[in-house]
Amino acid sequence: MASYPFAYRQRVRFGETDTQQVVYYANYLLYAEVGRVAYLRELGIEYQRDFLAHGIDFTIGEAQVKYRAPLRFDEEFDIKVRVGNVRHSSWAFEYALDRADGLHCADVSTVQVVIGADKRAQRMPDGLKLKLERAKGASNGS
Amino acid sequence: MASYPFAYRQRVRFGETDTQQVVYYANYLLYAEVGRVAYLRELGIEYQRDFLAHGIDFTIGEAQVKYRAPLRFDEEFDIKVRVGNVRHSSWAFEYALDRADGLHCADVSTVQVVIGADKRAQRMPDGLKLKLERAKGASNGS
Amino acid sequence: MASYPFAYRQRVRFGETDTQQVVYYANYLLYAEVGRVAYLRELGIEYQRDFLAHGIDFTIGEAQVKYRAPLRFDEEFDIKVRVGNVRHSSWAFEYALDRADGLHCADVSTVQVVIGADKRAQRMPDGLKLKLERAKGASNGS
Amino acid sequence: MASYPFAYRQRVRFGETDTQQVVYYANYLLYAEVGRVAYLRELGIEYQRDFLAHGIDFTIGEAQVKYRAPLRFDEEFDIKVRVGNVRHSSWAFEYALDRADGLHCADVSTVQVVIGADKRAQRMPDGLKLKLERAKGASNGS
Numbered sequence: 001m002a003s004y005p006f007a008y009r010q011r012v013r014f015g016e017t018d019t020q021q022v023v024y025y026a027n028y029l030l031y032a033e034v035g036r037v038a039y040l041r042e043l044g045i046e047y048q049r050d051f052l053a054h055g056i057d058f059t060i061g062e063a064q065v066k067y068r069a070p071l072r073f074d075e076e077f078d079i080k081v082r083v084g085n086v087r088h089s090s091w092a093f094e095y096a097l098d099r100a101d102g103l104h105c106a107d108v109s110t111v112q113v114v115i116g117a118d119k120r121a122q123r124m125p126d127g128l129k130l131k132l133e134r135a136k137g138a139s140n141g142s
Numbered sequence: 143m144a145s146y147p148f149a150y151r152q153r154v155r156f157g158e159t160d161t162q163q164v165v166y167y168a169n170y171l172l173y174a175e176v177g178r179v180a181y182l183r184e185l186g187i188e189y190q191r192d193f194l195a196h197g198i199d200f201t202i203g204e205a206q207v208k209y210r211a212p213l214r215f216d217e218e219f220d221i222k223v224r225v226g227n228v229r230h231s232s233w234a235f236e237y238a239l240d241r242a243d244g245l246h247c248a249d250v251s252t253v254q255v256v257i258g259a260d261k262r263a264q265r266m267p268d269g270l271k272l273k274l275e276r277a278k279g280a281s282n283g284s
Numbered sequence: 285m286a287s288y289p290f291a292y293r294q295r296v297r298f299g300e301t302d303t304q305q306v307v308y309y310a311n312y313l314l315y316a317e318v319g320r321v322a323y324l325r326e327l328g329i330e331y332q333r334d335f336l337a338h339g340i341d342f343t344i345g346e347a348q349v350k351y352r353a354p355l356r357f358d359e360e361f362d363i364k365v366r367v368g369n370v371r372h373s374s375w376a377f378e379y380a381l382d383r384a385d386g387l388h389c390a391d392v393s394t395v396q397v398v399i400g401a402d403k404r405a406q407r408m409p410d411g412l413k414l415k416l417e418r419a420k421g422a423s424n425g426s
Numbered sequence: 427m428a429s430y431p432f433a434y435r436q437r438v439r440f441g442e443t444d445t446q447q448v449v450y451y452a453n454y455l456l457y458a459e460v461g462r463v464a465y466l467r468e469l470g471i472e473y474q475r476d477f478l479a480h481g482i483d484f485t486i487g488e489a490q491v492k493y494r495a496p497l498r499f500d501e502e503f504d505i506k507v508r509v510g511n512v513r514h515s516s517w518a519f520e521y522a523l524d525r526a527d528g529l530h531c532a533d534v535s536t537v538q539v540v541i542g543a544d545k546r547a548q549r550m551p552d553g554l555k556l557k558l559e560r561a562k563g564a565s566n567g568s
Contacts, residue, residue: 015308019301025202026171030441060167064206157450161443172299309486313452344451348490
């Protein structure tokens with residue numbers, strides 16, 4: 001099983017919690033976004049250069065969260081990210097949200113779909129695909 | 143295939159959109175919550191009477207979104223809800239988010255887990271289970 | 285003192301609350317937006333026709349909230365709105381957030397600034413100004 | 427005029443922006459919260475020890491934002507904070523939100539009100555008041 005090559009530390013904001021005094025369930029997708037953006041930066045994938053300059057963009061086609069343990073106000077946690085399946089026009093990211101002391105709080109996955117100016121799925125540029133496959137290989141230890 | 147016995151109309155708020163000028167992907171789970179709360183009220187399931195008064199609560203164990211088409215600022219849409227699998231200590235809700243003109247925008251599912259004061263999963267009260275199963279039967283047309 | 289000619293009923297969402305089990309303070313500005321958009325629609329001011337088609341837009345220049353009493357999950361409340369000062373390139377909206385049973389929960393004010401394609405403040409079209417001044421006069425009972 | 431003794435660097439999240447492709451106006455109060463929590467930690471004021479253990483809490487009584495320039499997705503910015511007026515049962519924080527390159531984006535102020543178990547305003551403990559006054563003095567250069 002692949003490990004996570006990347007982790008991004010954040011702290012729970014008061015406004016992200018709810019009446020049950022834990023992080024509101026939708027905010028796990030907000031945290032996934034923060035990790036995704038940080039990991040793309042780490043991989044040297046630039047939104048302007050690698051997407052917009054090619055006349056493409058990407059959108060989320062699917063998202064899934066499995067909640068394991070709650071996060072509370074002011075707790076620090078790591079958003080761990082790795083590349084999942086890479087296809088012709090989409091790729092997956094897999095995330096673990098772990099409290100700073102190691103408690104595993106959630107598993108998240110998202111599928112990013114590359115779209116053209118017509119908003120339809122289209123084949124991703126070779127350079128982008130290569131970077132993603134290389135990152136995936138690295139986290140598999142291959 | 144089961145149809146949706148319940149629909150709750152809402153309108154996209156400006157603050158729910160993002161830089162791509164569509165509803166931000168995490169907000170589909172916020173919309174699911176709005177539909178879930180409204181449908182529980184419709185089913186006569188009261189949070190105070192049917193959960194808290196029994197010393198129980200519920201939490202979300204799993205959530206999934208499949209994004210089909212974007213929603214934009216000020217568009218009206220329906221959050222359609224039905225009961226999915228009902229188990230000993232959890233049940234599923236399935237949702238369709240459809241723009242008011244009928245465009246199908248997303249499929250969402252959530253699993254609600256009944257928990258005790260110790261925050262662990264526990265068997266749900268018979269009365270609650272019966273209401274959920276009856277609602278499920280009704281949407282299956284059985 | 286002017287009364288509020290317009291009210292828009294909403295219900296507190298779970299995700300809008302925080303660890304203090306009341307609505308998170310920033311969400312009062314979200315509620316103000318919901319009331320503002322609804323009141324502009326009521327006034328017959330259309331974003332596309334009265335702003336974008338003139339090559340203009342508007343942005344918020346200033347916002348203020350005075351918190352009077354908390355709102356809790358699932359409570360219904362009214363967002364009451366009226367027009368405040370109307371100037372050459374900006375106008376104010378004043379809001380009262382009142383729980384459905386009449387409890388006064390907050391006073392909010394926002395200043396909307398009309399901007400051109402260069403994002404700088406500019407004189408608002410006469411038709412827009414007239415509609416705002418008429419609405420202001422109506423709520424003053426004059 | 428007092429300067430800001432404290433700054434906390436953050437980066438704009440995609441989900442914090444809106445259809446105008448800038449940070450949504452209510453999120454400036456979210457940013458103020460992040461700076462406030464970080465500054466209280468810096469001042470050695472602990473929520474558990476200095477509030478909850480005294481049977482008190484605090485709530486926001488008033489908030490104000492003056493918007494100067496927009497912030498966009500992925501931009502880094504500093505939340506600068508200083509203590510404003512310190513009264514018997516409340517104190518003010520003043521904030522500047524400045525983009526990392528120095529562009530001044532917003533001025534924010536909030537009034538924190540100390541409340542007892544009955545949720546009413548009450549005199550703050552001397553130790554807390556002293557820390558706030560010392561912090562205020564420091565930022566005034568006195």
